[in-house]
Amino acid sequence: MLDDSEVLPNLLADRAIATPEVIFMEHVDGSSLTYSELDQNVLRWAGALSAQGIGSGDTILVMLENRFESTFSWLSVARLGGIEVQINTAYLGAILTHVVNNSKASLAIIESKFAAHFAEIASDLEYLETVVIIDDCHVEVPFTVLSVESFLSKPSLAPLLLRPSGHDISCILYTSGTTGPSKGVIIPWAHAQASATGCIPLDELGPQDAWYSPFPMFHMSGKLAFYASAIFGGRFVLRDSFKTDEFWNDIRDFNCSCTMLIGSTPAFVWNLPANEGDRTHPLRNVLMAPTPDEPTAFMERFNFRIATVFNMTEISCPIMSGWELGPKGSAGRLRTGYEVRIVDEHDREVPRGSLGEIIVRSDEPWVLMAGYWRNPEATANAWRNGWFHTGDAGMHDKDENFYFVDRMKDAIRHRGENISSMELESVINDAPHVLESAAIGVPSEFGEEDIKVYVVPNSDVFSPLMLMEYLTTRIPRFMVPRYVVTVSSLPKTPTEKVRKQELRNLADNDQVWDSKAEGFVIPR
Numbered sequence: 001m002l003d004d005s006e007v008l009p010n011l012l013a014d015r016a017i018a019t020p021e022v023i024f025m026e027h028v029d030g031s032s033l034t035y036s037e038l039d040q041n042v043l044r045w046a047g048a049l050s051a052q053g054i055g056s057g058d059t060i061l062v063m064l065e066n067r068f069e070s071t072f073s074w075l076s077v078a079r080l081g082g083i084e085v086q087i088n089t090a091y092l093g094a095i096l097t098h099v100v101n102n103s104k105a106s107l108a109i110i111e112s113k114f115a116a117h118f119a120e121i122a123s124d125l126e127y128l129e130t131v132v133i134i135d136d137c138h139v140e141v142p143f144t145v146l147s148v149e150s151f152l153s154k155p156s157l158a159p160l161l162l163r164p165s166g167h168d169i170s171c172i173l174y175t176s177g178t179t180g181p182s183k184g185v186i187i188p189w190a191h192a193q194a195s196a197t198g199c200i201p202l203d204e205l206g207p208q209d210a211w212y213s214p215f216p217m218f219h220m221s222g223k224l225a226f227y228a229s230a231i232f233g234g235r236f237v238l239r240d241s242f243k244t245d246e247f248w249n250d251i252r253d254f255n256c257s258c259t260m261l262i263g264s265t266p267a268f269v270w271n272l273p274a275n276e277g278d279r280t281h282p283l284r285n286v287l288m289a290p291t292p293d294e295p296t297a298f299m300e301r302f303n304f305r306i307a308t309v310f311n312m313t314e315i316s317c318p319i320m321s322g323w324e325l326g327p328k329g330s331a332g333r334l335r336t337g338y339e340v341r342i343v344d345e346h347d348r349e350v351p352r353g354s355l356g357e358i359i360v361r362s363d364e365p366w367v368l369m370a371g372y373w374r375n376p377e378a379t380a381n382a383w384r385n386g387w388f389h390t391g392d393a394g395m396h397d398k399d400e401n402f403y404f405v406d407r408m409k410d411a412i413r414h415r416g417e418n419i420s421s422m423e424l425e426s427v428i429n430d431a432p433h434v435l436e437s438a439a440i441g442v443p444s445e446f447g448e449e450d451i452k453v454y455v456v457p458n459s460d461v462f463s464p465l466m467l468m469e470y471l472t473t474r475i476p477r478f479m480v481p482r483y484v485v486t487v488s489s490l491p492k493t494p495t496e497k498v499r500k501q502e503l504r505n506l507a508d509n510d511q512v513w514d515s516k517a518e519g520f521v522i523p524r
Contacts, residue, residue: 052151
């Protein structure tokens with residue numbers, strides 16, 4: 001069981017006493033905070049929240065970009081026994097309404113740029129009463145509005161500050177909502193700590209290291225990086241979002257030795273022009289999920305090592321590689337303290353090498369999600385038969401390597417074959433003049449599905465015919481797409497996951513290239 005001293009708010013409070021003048025947080029804008037300064041801000045915010053009536057079991061909403069305040073809110077409400085709910089900053093309209101109402105929070109802490117979004121949905125909100133705006137705002141909202149100065153100027157007198165335990169709730173994170181309404185994942189502190197310790201091996205890291213984090217604190221990618229930095233006692237370096245052109249500048253300027261590259265970001269870094277500085281930088285430890293098609297080439301070019309994991313918001317890295325990557329495409333091996341099975345639709349284990357759903361459970365309590373907030377039906381469905389059902393398709397081999405193949409709903413059924421959209425996209429992304437792609441199944445006149453791919457080119461030379469000629473020599477006939485759509489960008493969540501449901505909902509247009517209509521014949 002997780003010792004209370006290892007729970008993040010307690011760990012940082014203890015560091016403020018033991019090493020008060022050591023810098024823990026930096027922002028690429030040049031600002032920084034020592035452990036002591038962080039603790040002082042957390043105590044000040046806890047007092048201000050207490051004065052607003054926030055206490056044990058209460059939720060507060062937070063809608064902030066990556067900035068120091070997005071950590072103050074997390075830690076301070078935890079010291080009061082409350083629950084922080086960070087909102088995806090891309091949310092607006094009906095999606096934002098759902099999250100705000102579902103959270104049941106009466107108080108929100110936001111940036112002024114998001115005030116208009118709240119004003120637009122105000123008449124549909126059921127519980128929200130007070131909005132704290134941490135910068136200047138000239139948008140009128142029908143709530144009690146407090147400036148951050150006013151909010152912090154009237155703290156509660158000596159609020160009762162708690163030292164949370166591993167079973168206490170650290171936060172609620174809403175899933176990206178790629179299909180249907182977003183669900184609030186209830187994350188205990190033991191879950192958050194297990195995610196942080198399971199992402200990359202931390203035992204070799206120390207005060208000399210720094211973790212570069214351009215990923216949001218409303219997602220586990222930002223939160224586990226913050227927690228991991230506290231565990232190994234290094235610096236946590238924030239940027240508001242991932243910016244390809246600033247990536248290496250930030251790494252060098254802030255002497256960062258650790259980061260993660262997830263979703264499309266590895267491709268963005270790889271596609272930067274090669275130069276003599278590719279190997280001369282401080283970055284040595286990189287979490288990638290999934291790994292690139294040729295991780296060895298990536299490591300050789302950039303002179304760092306790669307670890308990978310299988311993870312999602314609801315779980316806590318039950319499969320991890322460490323610094324020894326397994327066979328091509330492997331997500332790693334089973335982590336001590338977890339059980340993982342690959343099962344069919346009736347939860348029966350399938351033979352090794354066969355495709356099935358990945359399900360997970362843990363030896364210790366509280367290291368997986370505690371349910372979906374105010375959604376017992378979804379919780380019961382996810383935890384069917386005592387196992388958490390990931391909804392991901394995977395397999396494992398005789399050497400205990402596990403492979404994530406696709407989301408179950410994203411697998412394409414074509415000509416009697418189950419096709420991994422992820423596998424197809426990996427081949428397409430290696431094609432000349434392609435930056436990234438997304439593959440989906442669309443109804444076929446012959447039953448099952450035809451394959452449609454959306455492609456973002458990185459040059460004007462790209463053509464669908466060129467891509468098809470490339471693919472026919474590299475993939476099985478049954479994987480060759482029928483449709484190619486050239487687009488300038490793919491719709492994504494803020495954590496760089498492609499919103500495939502949005503692609504499925506798009507109406508066909510003149511940009512769709514149909515290989516059948518064009519008379520393209522796949523060579524035998």
